Amino acid sequence: MGFPGTVASSFADITLVFQIAGFIILFSANVYVKRKDLSKHFRLAEIAVFLGMDFSLM
Secondary structure (H helix, E strand, O other): OOOOOOOOOHHHHHHHHHHHHHHHHHHHHHHHHHOOOHHHHHHHHHHHHHHHHHHHOO
């Protein structure tokens, strides 16, 4: 049993959690761009892309 009320597999649940985490990280990277702190932005964007690609390709 997946998230409450769904029949999703555990792998689908983990993928969803990582996708949500990647979105939150990418959103915070956007905040650093507006503050002109590009080094933090690039680091967070790399992490978000890695999280998105890592579980999307499996």
